[in-house]
Amino acid sequence: MSERVSWVAGAEGSGFGIQHLPYGVFRVGDGEPRIGVRIADVVLDLAAAEDAGLVLAGGALRRPTLNTFLALGRPQWTAVRQRITELLTDPAHRVAVEPLLVPLEQVRMELPIEVADYVDFYSSEQHASNVGQIFRPGQPALLPNWKHLPIGYHGRAGTVVVSGTPVVRPQGQRPSKDGPVFGPSVRLDIEAEVGFVVGVPSPLGARVAAADFDEHVFGVVLVNDWSARDIQAWEYQPLGPFLGKSFATSIAAWVTPLDALRSAYVAAPEQDPSVLEYLRDEPHVGLDLRLTVQWNGETVSEPPFAGMYWTPAQQLAHLTVNGASLRTGDLYASGTVSGDRRDQVGSFLELTWGGAEPVTVGGAERTFLLDGDTVTITATAPGPDGSTITLAEVTGMIAPAR
Amino acid sequence: MSERVSWVAGAEGSGFGIQHLPYGVFRVGDGEPRIGVRIADVVLDLAAAEDAGLVLAGGALRRPTLNTFLALGRPQWTAVRQRITELLTDPAHRVAVEPLLVPLEQVRMELPIEVADYVDFYSSEQHASNVGQIFRPGQPALLPNWKHLPIGYHGRAGTVVVSGTPVVRPQGQRPSKDGPVFGPSVRLDIEAEVGFVVGVPSPLGARVAAADFDEHVFGVVLVNDWSARDIQAWEYQPLGPFLGKSFATSIAAWVTPLDALRSAYVAAPEQDPSVLEYLRDEPHVGLDLRLTVQWNGETVSEPPFAGMYWTPAQQLAHLTVNGASLRTGDLYASGTVSGDRRDQVGSFLELTWGGAEPVTVGGAERTFLLDGDTVTITATAPGPDGSTITLAEVTGMIAPAR
Numbered sequence: 127m128s129e130r131v132s133w134v135a136g137a138e139g140s141g142f143g144i145q146h147l148p149y150g151v152f153r154v155g156d157g158e159p160r161i162g163v164r165i166a167d168v169v170l171d172l173a174a175a176e177d178a179g180l181v182l183a184g185g186a187l188r189r190p191t192l193n194t195f196l197a198l199g200r201p202q203w204t205a206v207r208q209r210i211t212e213l214l215t216d217p218a219h220r221v222a223v224e225p226l227l228v229p230l231e232q233v234r235m236e237l238p239i240e241v242a243d244y245v246d247f248y249s250s251e252q253h254a255s256n257v258g259q260i261f262r263p264g265q266p267a268l269l270p271n272w273k274h275l276p277i278g279y280h281g282r283a284g285t286v287v288v289s290g291t292p293v294v295r296p297q298g299q300r301p302s303k304d305g306p307v308f309g310p311s312v313r314l315d316i317e318a319e320v321g322f323v324v325g326v327p328s329p330l331g332a333r334v335a336a337a338d339f340d341e342h343v344f345g346v347v348l349v350n351d352w353s354a355r356d357i358q359a360w361e362y363q364p365l366g367p368f369l370g371k372s373f374a375t376s377i378a379a380w381v382t383p384l385d386a387l388r389s390a391y392v393a394a395p396e397q398d399p400s401v402l403e404y405l406r407d408e409p410h411v412g413l414d415l416r417l418t419v420q421w422n423g424e425t426v427s428e429p430p431f432a433g434m435y436w437t438p439a440q441q442l443a444h445l446t447v448n449g450a451s452l453r454t455g456d457l458y459a460s461g462t463v464s465g466d467r468r469d470q471v472g473s474f475l476e477l478t479w480g481g482a483e484p485v486t487v488g489g490a491e492r493t494f495l496l497d498g499d500t501v502t503i504t505a506t507a508p509g510p511d512g513s514t515i516t517l518a519e520v521t522g523m524i525a526p527a528r
Numbered sequence: 529m530s531e532r533v534s535w536v537a538g539a540e541g542s543g544f545g546i547q548h549l550p551y552g553v554f555r556v557g558d559g560e561p562r563i564g565v566r567i568a569d570v571v572l573d574l575a576a577a578e579d580a581g582l583v584l585a586g587g588a589l590r591r592p593t594l595n596t597f598l599a600l601g602r603p604q605w606t607a608v609r610q611r612i613t614e615l616l617t618d619p620a621h622r623v624a625v626e627p628l629l630v631p632l633e634q635v636r637m638e639l640p641i642e643v644a645d646y647v648d649f650y651s652s653e654q655h656a657s658n659v660g661q662i663f664r665p666g667q668p669a670l671l672p673n674w675k676h677l678p679i680g681y682h683g684r685a686g687t688v689v690v691s692g693t694p695v696v697r698p699q700g701q702r703p704s705k706d707g708p709v710f711g712p713s714v715r716l717d718i719e720a721e722v723g724f725v726v727g728v729p730s731p732l733g734a735r736v737a738a739a740d741f742d743e744h745v746f747g748v749v750l751v752n753d754w755s756a757r758d759i760q761a762w763e764y765q766p767l768g769p770f771l772g773k774s775f776a777t778s779i780a781a782w783v784t785p786l787d788a789l790r791s792a793y794v795a796a797p798e799q800d801p802s803v804l805e806y807l808r809d810e811p812h813v814g815l816d817l818r819l820t821v822q823w824n825g826e827t828v829s830e831p832p833f834a835g836m837y838w839t840p841a842q843q844l845a846h847l848t849v850n851g852a853s854l855r856t857g858d859l860y861a862s863g864t865v866s867g868d869r870r871d872q873v874g875s876f877l878e879l880t881w882g883g884a885e886p887v888t889v890g891g892a893e894r895t896f897l898l899d900g901d902t903v904t905i906t907a908t909a910p911g912p913d914g915s916t917i918t919l920a921e922v923t924g925m926i927a928p929a930r
Contacts, residue, residue, distance in 0.1 A: 242685070242686055243684055243685055243686045245770075248767060269765050269766060271708075271762055271763060271765065274701060274707070274708045275701055275708070275762075275763060277763065277766075277767055277770075278767065278770050279681070279682070279767040279768050279769075279770050280681070280682040280683060280684055280770070280774070281682060282645055282682055282852060283644070283645055283685065284644055284645045284852070284853055284854075284855045284858070285732060285852050285853060287732070294732070294733035294851050296850035296851050297735075297849060297850060297851070298849055298850050299676060299677055299804065305676070305801070306673075306676045306677070306804065308804045308805070308806065330687060330689070330696070330776070331696035331775075331927075331930055332930065333699075333930075354850070357850065360673055360677075361673060361677060361679065362766070362767075362768070363671050363673065364663075364671060364679075364764070364768070365650060365679055365680065365681040365764075365768040365769060366681050366764070366766070366767040366768020366769070367681075367767060367768070368647075368679075368680050368681050368682070369846070369847075369849065369850040369852070370850075372682070372850060372852045373733075373850040373851045373852050374732070374851075399707070402701060402708065402710045403710070404710065444771070445771075447699060447700055447771065448698035448699060448700050448756070448759065448771040448772075448774060448775040449696050449698050449699070449775045449776075449930070450684055450686070450687050450771070450774045450775050451686055451687060452686075453686045456686070525733075528733055528734065528735075528851070
């Protein structure tokens with residue numbers, strides 16, 4: 127594909143240039159939610175574009191969420207992307223398209239998808255190993271199953287919220303010497319993750335092969351899986367995390383299509399022991415997404431997604447190997463992204479080693495989140511034509527417990 | 529309330545008499561899904577009744593699932609139930625209503641609700657204690673948190689299926705001496721449970737008090753949370769059950785309104801140690817539902833729901849105490865219902881003590897489920913006016929792995 131240049135001001139050199147084109151759902155004022163695609167600092171109103179016959183998707187772009195479009199499948203995803211690329215590069219379209227561009231500062235973003243089921247994996251070896259050392263000192267850092275299957279669990283789909291939504295500090299039970307006490311969490315944390323959005327469903331009782339990843343998965347969003355470590359530590363045995371996680375999971379407002387990330391694929395870490403056949407993916411690749419975690423505007427960590435032990439295709443194959451069906455709008459996240467170094471971890475649990483080793487933020491010693499704190503996760507990736515893609519941020523501010 | 533008598537043949541003395549009136553979604557032939565209410569062995573077509581102006585619910589009865597009706601709230605639930613009772617008891621309505629009755633044998637039942645989030649609790653002390661003894665021999669049967677909070681986790685909403693749907697034996701990893709092996713589960717089990725269907729949603733960041741149970745919860749369905757014990761045992765640490773459960777959860781086709789169960793409330797077991805304030809429910813009551821588990825038509829167990837340690841109102845208060853919102857269509861299940869005796873347990877894991885003590889079914893020694901096996905769970909409850917309510921069965925047959 128030759129390099130393409132958009133006529134939209136500011137697109138060239140932007141992380142949201144013509145090579146990116148993520149999809150989202152926006153409102154202007156009190157208007158209805160509309161599907162748009164972002165380029166530079168404007169949104170192309172795709173509902174209006176479909177109304178005007180500039181792009182054709184059978185009405186799927188005139189819906190309040192992306193789900194109908196996501197269900198269409200890869201041939202249509204590619205065709206629509208190609209058409210949008212034409213509209214935004216060919217100067218002949220400028221007169222018709224320019225009136226459909228809305229400045230970002232005029233829009234309010236909504237949750238881009240209606241989330242069906244939400245699954246959270248645990249796919250960073252460094253993260254699982256750090257958590258093991260912090261929570262189970264003196265025992266092997268990784269449990270025996272960890273290198274044989276991508277550990278995961280279901281989260282609460284109904285509390286997945288769009289970036290920017292305030293996160294109310296959860297209340298709950300936490301352990302103390304005198305038994306459990308009730309109150310606002312005092313160990314409120316983040317988990318910097320990468321989420322995968324399923325478009326094409328699969329029938330109950332059938333498996334989806336790792337090789338069919340591209341057929342089912344539409345794209346990627348950054349995820350912050352907020353976690354109350356004190357609530358979680360008390361409740362999680364034997365059935366796993368529940369209220370320590372279910373109060374909120376934030377996702378970015380813009381879904382980056384896999385088609386924008388073709389230049390970001392890199393070899394995934396070699397797996398030893400070798401995995402069972404249904405988990406073999408060929409090529410065995412991950413995505414070279416470079417995350418940044420900002421705490422009140424200060425960068426505290428840069429987690430590297432390329433090093434994740436389990437790949438997104440392996441996660442999909444595992445999720446469905448028992449015959450579980452996929453639905454349009456299913457979201458599965460990678461689990462916390464952590465690299466080898468302390469400044470590459472995706473949680474404050476690890477950054478401060480369970481709270482024992484505070485970090486300096488805003489001139490103060492800090493461990494977990496205080497009311498009023500804001501955490502913003504961003505990422506970049508190699509894009510086509512030597513460009514750089516900037517994944518849309520996921521941000522949230524902590525509101526006091528109610 | 530005085531005793532009411534229906535003019536419908538067979539209603540008198542039926543577990544599906546005028547005191548019950550559960551809601552479901554049915555099809556006739558290739559027709560669209562329609563909402564109906566069951567009495568005796570017929571279905572009153574409520575879509576047709578609303579079309580005819582016989583019952584008014586703002587169109588909520590003319591939808592393909594119960595969700596819109598469930599969202600209306602208790603005053604409307606009660607009004608519609610009163611109106612249906614009038615229609616089915618007052619002989620003056622018989623001429624108009626009788627043509628809207630469809631024999632059960634002519635209908636195919638669909639999933640009655642669009643499930644939003646599915647949560648599974650673990651609220652039987654006997655079950656938790658049995659599982660603890662089987663899986664963690666030599667350790668305390670109950671973990672330290674168990675009597676302080678209703679342990680629960682999220683299941684897969686997208687694989688909740690209606691009673692009668694075949695259950696394909698799941699494949700997956702199970703442990704062996706030489707590391708994990710792949711194949712069909714060889715320890716496929718049931719979990720006999722009672723599910724609660726949420727009608728009225730709640731906002732994110734707010735708590736729902738135990739006292740508001742009646743305002744949010746519409747009714748009850750029997751649940752079979754099929755479980756692959758071998759897959760579960762290998763995968764569940766540290767994040768809980770995942771593929772061992774997510775392949776299928778069956779629910780009854782008919783949702784029994786709480787209004788039909790007013791005579792079934794009984795004092796719940798005393799809780800010691802006392803629970804934190806947000807978990808105190810007044811009155812502290814459970815439901816006297818008497819379950820029966822049939823394995824290929826033979827009764828193998830009769831689990832008593834009245835003895836559950838945690839009540840449905842406590843589960844609701846716990847589920848939302850961290851600010852998690854409720855959505856219409858949320859389903860939360862009790863966890864396996866097990867009583868004190870071996871013939872009162874809600875899983876074959878317990879019935880056969882981990883497979884070590886087979887039972888005789890159909891003249892053969894049996895432990896876990898074989899292909900072709902059918903499990904049917906039913907229940908009765910004291911109804912109004914001295915009647916007995918029969919909760920609709922949840923049944924399923926095991927199909928071979930694919």
